[in-house]
Amino acid sequence: MTNTHRRDFTSVRPSKNWKEVYLDGSPEKEKQQHEIWAQEHAAIQKMVGQQIGTIMRGQHASPLHSVRVVLEPYDGLPEFARQGFLKEKKILTGTARFSTGSSVPEKDDSHPGVRGLAVALRGPDGPRQDFLTVNMSWFFKNTSEVMTIVRAQAAASKAPSAQSKSTMLEVTAKALGAERAQFLLDRIGNQLAKPVYSLAAEDYFGTMPIRWGPYAVKPCFLSLNPAGQPSPTSPTYLRDGLKARLREQELAFELCLQFYEDDQRTPIEDLTNPWQVDAVPVARLTMPRQDLDAPAGTSREQAAEELSFSPWNTHGHEPVGEIGRARKSIYGLSAKTRGACMHMTPQVD
Numbered sequence: 304m305t306n307t308h309r310r311d312f313t314s315v316r317p318s319k320n321w322k323e324v325y326l327d328g329s330p331e332k333e334k335q336q337h338e339i340w341a342q343e344h345a346a347i348q349k350m351v352g353q354q355i356g357t358i359m360r361g362q363h364a365s366p367l368h369s370v371r372v373v374l375e376p377y378d379g380l381p382e383f384a385r386q387g388f389l390k391e392k393k394i395l396t397g398t399a400r401f402s403t404g405s406s407v408p409e410k411d412d413s414h415p416g417v418r419g420l421a422v423a424l425r426g427p428d429g430p431r432q433d434f435l436t437v438n439m440s441w442f443f444k445n446t447s448e449v450m451t452i453v454r455a456q457a458a459a460s461k462a463p464s465a466q467s468k469s470t471m472l473e474v475t476a477k478a479l480g481a482e483r484a485q486f487l488l489d490r491i492g493n494q495l496a497k498p499v500y501s502l503a504a505e506d507y508f509g510t511m512p513i514r515w516g517p518y519a520v521k522p523c524f525l526s527l528n529p530a531g532q533p534s535p536t537s538p539t540y541l542r543d544g545l546k547a548r549l550r551e552q553e554l555a556f557e558l559c560l561q562f563y564e565d566d567q568r569t570p571i572e573d574l575t576n577p578w579q580v581d582a583v584p585v586a587r588l589t590m591p592r593q594d595l596d597a598p599a600g601t602s603r604e605q606a607a608e609e610l611s612f613s614p615w616n617t618h619g620h621e622p623v624g625e626i627g628r629a630r631k632s633i634y635g636l637s638a639k640t641r642g643a644c645m646h647m648t649p650q651v652d
C-alpha cells in the first residue's frame with residue numbers, strides 16, 4: 304500500500320473565471336427540459352421495474368456492498384484548497400456504497416459495467432456531503448447525449464439479443480450522427496471490457512465539476528490499496544474480495560481535486576474529456592476494518608439500498624454545469640419513484 308499520492312500544489316493554477324452555460328440560454332427553459340428528461344428517465348425506470356418485479360434505482364441499481372467510512376482532511380493545505388468542510392478541518396463519517404452501473408441487479412460480479420462509489424458523509428454537527436464517483440474519468444458531452452444512450456439501452460433491452468448492438472447504434476446514430484455514435488459506443492465498449500479485479504484497487508472519478516469556494520473542481524477518490532487477483536473464481540468475487548480485505552485490514556482512498564484553470568484544459572460544460580491538470584490530495588477516505596457480515600454490516604447494507612445518494616446533498620459544493628443541474632431533477636424523481644429514504648439514518652451515519 305502506498306501512503307499518499309503526490310502532495311504537490313505548486314503546479315496548480317486555480318482560476319475563478321469559470322462560467323456556466325444554460326440550455327437554450329435560460330435557467331427557466333433549461334429547468335423545464337430537465338424535468339421532461341427526469342419524467343422520461345423515471346418512465347424507463349418503472350418499465351424496467353415491471354420487467355424485474357421491483358422498482359430500483361434508475362441507474363446503479365446493482366449493489367456490490369456498502370461500508371463504513373471516515374474522511375479526514377489533511378493538514379497544511381493551501382488556502383485555495385481549504386474550502387467548505389475542509390476549512391474547519393472537520394472529520395466526517397458515513398457510508399460508501401459500491402455498485403455496478405446497470406439499471407437491473409447483476410448476479411455475476413464479472414458482468415461488464417461501470418463501477419460506482421457513492422459516499423454519504425456527515426460531521427458531528429454538520430450538514431451532509433455526498434460524492435458520487437465512477438471508475439472512469441470521462442463522461443458524456445451533455446444530458447441530451449446521456450438521454451440518447453439511456454433510450455438506446457432501453458430499446459436494445461427489448462430487441463432480440465442478436466440485434467441489441469445494432470439497435471444501440473441505430474438509435475444513437477439517429478440522434479447524434481454516425482460519427483459521434485460510433486465514438487461513444489466504442490468508448491463505452493472499451494470501458495466495459497476493462498476487467499475489475501478488486502473494488503478497493505480501482506480509482507473513482509466524479510467526472511463533473513462542483514463548487515469549491517469561488518473555484519470549480521472535479522473530485523476523485525484515488526486508491527491507496529494493493530491490486531486485486533487477476534483470476535476471478537466466483538460470481539461474487541468483488542463482494543467477497545472486499546469483505547475479506549476489510550475483515551483483515553483497513554482500506555484507504557485519497558480525496559483528490561482537479562481545479563478549473565481554463566476552458567481548454569478544464570472545460571466546464573463538455574465532460575467528454577478528462578481534465579488535463581494534476582489531481583491533488585486533500586483528505587483521506589478510510590474504510591476502517593469491519594465485518595460486513597456482522598449485524599451492523601448487514602443493516603448498513605440494507606439502509607444504503609434504501610438511501611438516496613445525490614451530488615445535491617451538499618452544503619456549498621453544488622454541481623456546476625448543465626449535467627450537474629439535470630441531476631437535481633433526475634435523481635430526485637428516481638429516488639421518489641423507488642420510495643427512497645432521503646435522510647441518513649443511524650445505520651448509515
Ligand code: HEM
Pocket residue numbers: 344359360361362363400401402419420421435436437442445446449508509510511610611612626629630633634637638641643
Ligand atoms: C445526466 C447525467 C446522469 C444521469 C441521467 C444519471 C442518472 C442516475 C440515476 C437516476 C441514479 C439513481 C438515483 C437514485 O435512485 O437514487 C444514479 C445513480 C448514480 N450515478 Fe448517475 N446520472 C448521471 C450522471 C452521473 C455522473 C456524471 C456520475 C459520475 C460520477 C454518476 C454516478 C452515479 C453513481 C455512482 C450512482 C449510484 C448512487 C448510489 O449508490 O445510490 N452519475 N444516476
